[in-house]
Amino acid sequence: xxxxxxxxxxxxxxxxxxxxxxxxxxxxxxxxxxxxxxxxxxxxxxxxxxxxxxxxxxxxxxxxxxxxxxxxxxxxxxxxxxxxxxxxxxxxxxxxxxxxxxxxxxxxxxxxxxxxxxxxxxxxxxxxxxxxxxxxxxxxxxxxxxxxxxxxxxxxxxxxxxxxxxxxxxxxxxxxxxxxxxxxxxxxxxxxxxxxxxxxxxxxxxxxxxxxxxxxxxxxxxxxxxxxxxxxxxxxxxxxxxxxxxxxxxxxxxxxxxxxxxxxxxxxxxxxxxxxxxxxxxxxxxxxxxxxxxxxxxxxxxxxxxxxxxxxxxxxxxxxxxxxxxxxxxxxxxxxxxxxxxxxxxxxxxxxxxxxxxxxxxxxxxxxxxxxxxx
Numbered sequence: 001x002x003x004x005x006x007x008x009x010x011x012x013x014x015x016x017x018x019x020x021x022x023x024x025x026x027x028x029x030x031x032x033x034x035x036x037x038x039x040x041x042x043x044x045x046x047x048x049x050x051x052x053x054x055x056x057x058x059x060x061x062x063x064x065x066x067x068x069x070x071x072x073x074x075x076x077x078x079x080x081x082x083x084x085x086x087x088x089x090x091x092x093x094x095x096x097x098x099x100x101x102x103x104x105x106x107x108x109x110x111x112x113x114x115x116x117x118x119x120x121x122x123x124x125x126x127x128x129x130x131x132x133x134x135x136x137x138x139x140x141x142x143x144x145x146x147x148x149x150x151x152x153x154x155x156x157x158x159x160x161x162x163x164x165x166x167x168x169x170x171x172x173x174x175x176x177x178x179x180x181x182x183x184x185x186x187x188x189x190x191x192x193x194x195x196x197x198x199x200x201x202x203x204x205x206x207x208x209x210x211x212x213x214x215x216x217x218x219x220x221x222x223x224x225x226x227x228x229x230x231x232x233x234x235x236x237x238x239x240x241x242x243x244x245x246x247x248x249x250x251x252x253x254x255x256x257x258x259x260x261x262x263x264x265x266x267x268x269x270x271x272x273x274x275x276x277x278x279x280x281x282x283x284x285x286x287x288x289x290x291x292x293x294x295x296x297x298x299x300x301x302x303x304x305x306x307x308x309x310x311x312x313x314x315x316x317x318x319x320x321x322x323x324x325x326x327x328x329x330x331x332x333x334x335x336x337x338x339x340x341x342x343x344x345x346x347x348x349x350x351x352x353x354x355x356x357x358x359x360x361x362x363x364x365x366x367x368x369x370x371x372x373x374x375x
Contacts, residue, residue, distance in 0.1 A: 004048060004259045006241055008193040009142070009166055011111075013079055015235050015259050017051030018044045019197055019243035024059030024066045033247070034066060040247045041070035045078060047256035053169075053195065053243045055083035055116055056101050064104035072106065080105065081112035081195075083146055083169075086119035087314040091130035098134055114144035114169060118152060120319045125159050132163055142166035144195070149327050150182045157190070165192055171331070172196035172240070174206040174215065174230050174275045176372060178331065184238040192239065199234050199242035200227055206275060209375045214274040218267060224258075227251070231258035233271050279332050281368035284360045287335055288345035290353055299353045303365070306357035313354060320358035330359050332370045350374060 006015045023037045024030060041052065052071070054063045064082060071078045082105070088097040098113060113134060115127060134140045144167035145156060157165055168187055172179045172194070179194065187194040205226050206212050212226070219229040231242050235258075246252045263271075289301040300306040300317070309316040315323075324330050334351035349356055359369055 006193070006239060008239060009164060009191060011079070011142075011166075013193070013241055014048050014050050015241055016049055016231060016255055017053060017079075017195075017241055017243045018049050019245040020052065020054040020063045020067060021058055021197070022245055023054070024062035024064075027057060027060065029059045029062035031062065036247060037066055038070045040249075040252060041067065043249060043252050044246070044256065045071070045074065047253065049252075049256055050077055051079045051081065051241060051243065053081040053083075053197070055085070056088075056097055057083075057085045057116065061100070061104050064101055068105035068107065075107060079111045080107065081114060081144070082110055083114040083116035086115075086117040086122075089115065089119045089122040089127040091126050091133075094127060094130040095134065098139055102139065109138060110140045112142045112144050112166060113140040114146050114167070115148075117147045117315075118323065119315045120323050121315055124152075124156065128156065128159050132160070135163070144169060144193075146170065146195075146197075147331075149329070150186060151327060153183070153186065165190075167193040167195050169195035169197055171198045172234060172242075173199050173201040174211060174233070175201045175204070175208065175277050175374075176332070177276060178279075180237060184240065188238045194238060194240050196234055196240055196242045199231055200244050205230050206277075208277050211275050211277060215271070218271055218274075221267070222261070222263065224261075225254055228254055228258040229263065229271070231255060232261075232263050233268060233275075235259050236263065236268060277372055279370050280373060282335070282347060282371050284356070284365055284369050286346040287333075287356065287369065287371070288338065288348045289356075290349040300357055303357065303360055306354075307361060317354055317357040317361055320354060321362035324355075324358055324362040330355055330370060332372045333359070334374060335371045336374045347371070347373070 004015050006013050052067055054067050082101045084094055084097045088094055131143045143165055146169035168183060170179050170183060184194050215226045219226045234240055234242055244255050246255055290299055306317040333356045335347035336350050338345050338348055
């Protein structure tokens with residue numbers, strides 16, 4: 001087995017794949033860069049990054065359309081993965097979503113179909129039953145989940161019984177390394193693939209200037225770029241397949257060759273020790289609610305608004321709060337510091353807006369919020 005490949009449940013996969021968040025738009029369609037993005041995906045395939053991960057929500061479906069155009073004529077060379085949104089997890093909606101994804105992709109089957117986010121409003125056994133039916137019908141080869149906690153994964157495994165869960169997807173990069181604590185070891189023990197999204201932290205590589213400097217030094221000693229060292233390191237941590245997104249030709253080549261050369265064990269240990277960002281606990285009133293300037297996502301600015309959920313988010317902040325209360329943990333919220341002139345707030349809420357309000361609601365504001373602080 002090559003260093004650039006990983007074998008899971010009789011599938012041989014490129015250890016570095018291609019993520020498609022932002023290809024074809026974020027949450028609404030953007031056709032302005034179609035030709036460039038199709039060419040980028042094709043270049044990645046030519047360089048061996050044949051695992052492609054998209055979702056029905058990306059670009060409101062346009063991402064799947066572009067992926068379909070990119071793989072036309074080479075379908076059998078590509079491992080295609082897509083995801084169903086949490087608001088479509090009832091059995092009927094899920095079956096329809098899968099059919100629509102297949103239509104947009106222009107294919108007869110998906111190699112991997114994943115539940116994008118949990119939705120506590122829909123019984124998970126009903127959702128999994130529909131996934132199994134799709135597998136029996138030959139419309140999907142493998143089942144996967146994304147953004148699920150370890151207790152939820154164990155429950156899913158029990159419900160599926162003899163039907164194997166193929167993969168677990170979660171954010172994993174040198175800024176957010178929470179998956180190393182439980183999820184990746186669990187995948188390794190159970191013969192499952194761990195798919196790391198945002199492995200380069202959406203182009204930042206790492207969200208801390210101190211850690212970034214240390215990574216740059218380590219990369220220079222190897223003759224690699226920091227991005228290559230980051231991908232190589234993450235891939236060394238277990239059954240991990242990373243899915244960076246790249247459009248520029250030089251970035252695509254960097255990603256494709258990141259695992260070609262092994263990093264010496266002492267340097268891996270150094271990166272492990274030095275490239276780590278600690279989770280902080282911050283009173284929720286010190287965090288300034290974010291405002292979405294793009295207009296693509298309705299965000300809430302008060303606890304009353306979050307409780308009422310006027311935008312109809314599914315799951316709602318209150319439903320997420322129930323899940324958080326039961327698990328007594330949450331994926332850390334991203335915040336950025338505010339300069340000393342601001343008296344009321346110390347941080348601005350950067351990512352995890354619904355999770356932030358769900359945590360506040362879960363504990364009535366009495367528990368500090370787990371956060372990762374970006375420089």
